[in-house]
Amino acid sequence: MPRGRTPRQPARTGRQDRVARTPVRQVKSKTSAARGGGKPAGAPIPTQASVLHRKSKPKVGAASAYNSLAPDRIAEILKRLDQLYPEVTCALTHSSAWELLVATILSAQSTDVNVNRVTPELFRKYPTVEAFAALAPEQLEPDVRSTGFFRNKSKSVVGAAKKIVADFGGQVPDDMAKLLTLPGVARKTANVVLGTWFKKADGLVVDTHVHRISRRLELTTKDDPQKIEQDLMKVIPREKWILFSHQIIWHGRKLCIARKPKCVDCLLENLCHAADKTWSTVEMHKNAKA
């Protein structure tokens, strides 16, 4: 068991936010009994539980001591991600910025494995951006059908190719504003291309994994990908933006999966207060912090 601690069983609800109860046992006050008084008859006899309760009563203001965005907590999360995923990168197979752009467009609502099954033959058939630009979207549809949403994806890929040939000399631009002018390209796709191919940290990739795990780790409370990206940009050091995105995406695939995350194997576990944890060694979760 990691870190030599014996985890408590998770609650049925997935929440582990209560302090373990101490068995209640009545304790008689010897001094009071010896003095034959001190407390009026009928006064409640203090119990171990009530004593413990008094001792552990939160101090005023202590409940706000927990800060999910505290720099030392963020640093610890980053350190453990480095231990878990030291040299991860994008899992989409590619050998140029154009191939990465196409693969990223195709990966929407699909898996990288699925896309990687399609792209080798696709890039053999159409080896250049000019070859894609010469197509009508309908011609591409059969080749990308298995990635889902193939009509829209075909339109985006062919439209992007035409614009890159017409406006950018056949080269994928290494600039966020220019990338965003391409059909089918939003900040997520642009950040993948800029970070993975051009090594430029203009933002963070917010895909479904980054969305879910940033919320579980309380790095954001937002639901909108652009707002999540803004929140992450405030707390993650810029030099970590590219790697952090890849690490979180890998974490989402391997351990912090959407349904039933594998918390028992997670190195971040004792830093995590996610409501849907499946296992916990954390004695007190944020709602119970004293």
Ligand code: SF4
């Ligand atoms: S402890 Fe569980 S919910 Fe939290 S980051 Fe790890 S796998 Fe995800």
